[in-house]
Amino acid sequence: MIANGNYPDFMASGPHLANVERTQFVIEGMSCAACAAKIEEALEAQETVQSARVNFATSTSLILHEPGVPLRNLTEIVDSLGFRALPESDRQSVQASSEAALRRRAIPALVIALFAMLSMFVRFPAIDWIIAALTTVSVWWAGWGFHRSAKIQIARRSLAMDTLISLGAIAAWSWSVAVLAIGADQGLHFGGASSIIAFVLLGKWWEARALKTSGDALESLAQITPDHVQLTNGEILRLDQIxxxxxxxxxxxxxxxxxxxxxxxxxxxxxxxxxxxxxxxxxxxxxxxxxxxxxxxxxxxxxxxxVGNDTHLARIAQLVEEAQSTRAPIQRIADQVAAKFVPAVILISVGTFFTHWLATGITDNALIASVAVLVVSCPCSLGLATPLAIFVGTGRAAQLGVMVAGAHILDSSKAIDTVVFDKTGTITKGTPFITDVLAPNESKLTLLTLATELESRSGHPIAQAFKFFPSTPSEIEDFTMHPGKGISGLVNGIEVRVGKAELFDRIPQTLTASSSQESILFIGRGSIAEAKVTLGDEVRTTSAETIELLRQLKLEVALLSGDSYQETRNVADKVGILNFKADVLPEDKHRFISDLQSEGKCVAMVGDGINDTPALAASDLGIALQSGTAAAQRAADLTIITNDPRAVADGIALSRKTLRVIKTNLVWAFSYNLIAMPLAITGLLRPTHAAFAMALSSLLVITNSLSLRRFTSLSSESPA
Missing domain, CATH: 2.70.150.10 (Calcium-transporting ATPase, cytoplasmic transduction domain A)
Incomplete structure (x- = not known):
């Protein structure tokens, strides 16, 4: 069915989405960005719809709406505009059938166009009538999709690319048929009419192939699981039966x-x-x-x-699709232009016709110029410039182990000049282990058992250090987290505290002597510490390389930790970080980020724990490791699913490259129209050349966007 459900936690971006449902479907029949804008406008006009995002490049939609809105209400709006809303699960088959249909029409249309152009040099009796018949097939069979869409667009006053193509082809064909029928001494433009259809179909076919190729990586990711399993009793089950x-x-x-x-x-x-x-x-x-x-x-x-949509792979696919449905801030320019572009082009075309006709009195030349204006101005490349690059870039990021929350992070990645790491779980593995326990006057096992019971309620990485000790079913009450200090609670009625020295009123002299190289926790029944626990945590083998990669990107790096100064310095020295701060509380991390920003820095924060959430939210670019808490991931713009910090550098570098590709695409798309339009208006660009130039402009945008697929990991040992 069409994807519909409550907005999942890992995709929520704020409290305003708490009571919102998310619906996705494929939209068939869009021809340019103006189509997408019209659909968005119609959907967002509904009181029950909070926002709608329609991606022309991927033919997909993402609608956030009030719970309980029938799917039919949304799909009928799309259908009423002359498009088709289809189940999201049909996207691959829709893309395949669309590509096949375009190929079936594009190839014959191209053959006819080439034959029509060849007829200008090879003449024999009745050739004009043969070309007329072939062009009729091209215009009215191969190009029927354009005319059908144009009819609907004109009826609904929502003009788009198909309107321009249809008007241009029909005008050239009608003029030529009329001239041929009455035997007038005027030029025939069957070659122009057939070329318009042929080259536009060729461009659309290129687009379809590019999108299918770009989506193959994500589709293959979703299809790597086997389609059946063998049960322990030997029975075979299909995957959907599990x-x-x-x-x-x-x-x-x-x-x-x-x-x-x-x-x-x-x-x-x-x-x-x-x-x-x-x-x-x-x-x-x-x-x-x-x-x-x-x-x-x-x-x-x-x-x-x-199983099903709740699996890790399914969540990855959903995250990527969510990112591909978002819109980069830079895209607003293209959207605003595309929305007004088509009506303006039609007016310019009409003005061009009458200007040439009044100036020269030659209807033939006036028609050629006006048709060329219609065809050369189709905003295909403008509509593809941003969404296709985002589609390819986010797909490649997923292959490298980076989940992108949305296209808005592209601008942030460009401006980032400082990366701040939380130590535990990012630079280190975040799996602390107990190296020593000192309890001079009490049973170590008793205190460790109480601490284990209390830590079982904590989501902090330190809790993992206690999981190897025995525990018994216990009643835990008044469990309290003291950010930056530790935890406390009643275990079977006994007050237990586990944390730093600041959590206790008194630390006995026998527990104060410690190695400054290690992390220390205290355990106590009440306000006086009774045991000292020494913890160790292993630095990730790739952390030092990560810091070097970030420096190569001309980024400053800082390290924050709630651990002691000496332990934090020890880790910083191992990985090559000069700027570090120890003994920080969660609010200190937030303040550290704010202080950097007040100095004019653009800051990325890398963390994995609930204590990092305020800093992640305050940073210009939040980056979380998937091994961290759900709260940290919700506050992040990038999620690293490999838990390899080198992917942080890859994510920033790929985001920057994607933004460069988008800007290059937009510069080309706008430059193309600024150059081609005057040539068409002055009559220097014929319809055949205009159609080819329009298709070529789309091809250049497609090729440039697909270059993102060749992005390789910055690390010496690429993770993908």
Whole structure:
């Protein structure tokens, strides 16, 4: 069915979306950006619709509306404008059938156009009538789609590209038929009429092929899962029959069908095709794996934890589609021009005809100039300039392990001059481990058990350090997080505190001596610390390379941490960061970002925890690692799904390149019209040349946008 549902948490961009539903469908029949603008205008005119985004390049729509709005209400609006709203699931088949239909019409039309132009040099009796018959087939069969759309557009006063093509082709064909029928001594323009249809169809075919090629990467990502699984009892189930809780077997060399938990077996899995992670990942009972992972060694018994649209791969696809449906700020210029462009061109064409006719009295020349104006001014390249580049760029970013929240980040990425990292979980692995426990007067096991029970309620990375210690079912009350200090609560009625020294009223002398190189936590029953826990965290092997890559992009780098000065400095020295700040609270991170911005810096913040959320939201560009909390990911503009910090540099570099491609496309599209329009008005550009120039302008924009597919990772060992 057409995609419709509550706006998911990971796609929400603010509190205003809390009670909004999201509907997507494919729109068939759009010919230019003006069509998309008309559909958006009609949808947003509905009181129940909050916003509508229609992407001409991808033929998709994204509508945010009040809950409970029937799908038919939305699709009928689109259908009433002369387009077709189709299920989102049909996009691939719609693109394939559209490309095939364009090919079937473009090739015969091109052959006819070439024959018509050749007839100017090869003459024999009745050739004009033969060309007239062939051109009639080209104009009224191959070009019928343009005329049908133009009729609807004129009836609804929503003129677009098809109107220009239809008027130009019919005018040239009608004039030529009339001249041939009465035997007048005037020029015939069958070649121009057939060329208009042929070259425009050729350009549309190029567009369809480019979009299909650009979407192949994302489609292949969604199709890497197998279509069936073998249950533990030997029965075979189709992928769509799997439900949460289904237990199945994956042999070595097979791909995992859906997100699952390992029940039995030990193996290594390859996640490169779904996340871009280059290293093999060891899995054992209790490990979580995603659909699409390749099982490399041992046999595994798995239990499905998510199916269908709830899987990791499905969420990636949704995020990319969401980003591709957004609009870059720079696109507003093109949209505003496209909305007024077609009516203005028709007026200019009419004015051109009468100007030439009054000046020379030659109807033939006046017609040639006016038709050339109609054809050369079709805003195809203008409509494709931004959305196609975003479509290709976000798809390539997904392959590199970077999820882009929206096209608005392109402007931010260009201006970024400083990148601030939170230490834990970004520069380090964020999986702390306990290296030592000191409890002079109490049982270590008792205190660790109490701390483990309390930490089970915490989403902080430090909680992972306690997961290996025994725990018993306990009643936990008054659980409280003290940002930057620790946690407290009642465990079976006993007050327990776990955190930094600031969380306690007193630290006994026996616990104060410590190594300044490590992170320290205290545990206490009440306000007095009773045990000291020393923690370690491993620096990611790619962190130092990440910092070097960012410097190559001429970016300054800073490091923030809630840990001690010495530990933070130790990590900063290992990865090559000179500017760092330790012992920071969450509000300090926010203040640090604000202070940099007040100095005129444009700041990107990289974090992964709930404590990073205010800083991520305050930064000019928020970047979160997928291993972090959902709150951090919601506050971010970029999400790194590989958990490899090198992808931060890739994301910024690719965003900048995408913006450069968009600007190049727009410069070309506007320059083309500024140059071609005067040539057509003055009669120096004939309709045949105008049609070819228009198709060529689209081809240049398409080729430039597709160059983003060749973007490679900046790292020496590319993750994708």
């Amino acid at each position: 439900v949460v809780g289904t237990e199945f077997i994956v042999a070595p060399g097979e791909r995992i069908a859906t997100d699952s938990e390992v029940l039995q077996g030990h193996s290594e899995v390859d996640a490169s095709q779904s996340t871009g992670e280059t290293s093999l990942i060891e899995v054992s009972p209790g490990s979580l794996v995603s659909g699409g992972f390749l099982n490399c060694s041992g046999a595994l018994t798995l239990r499905a934890t998510a």
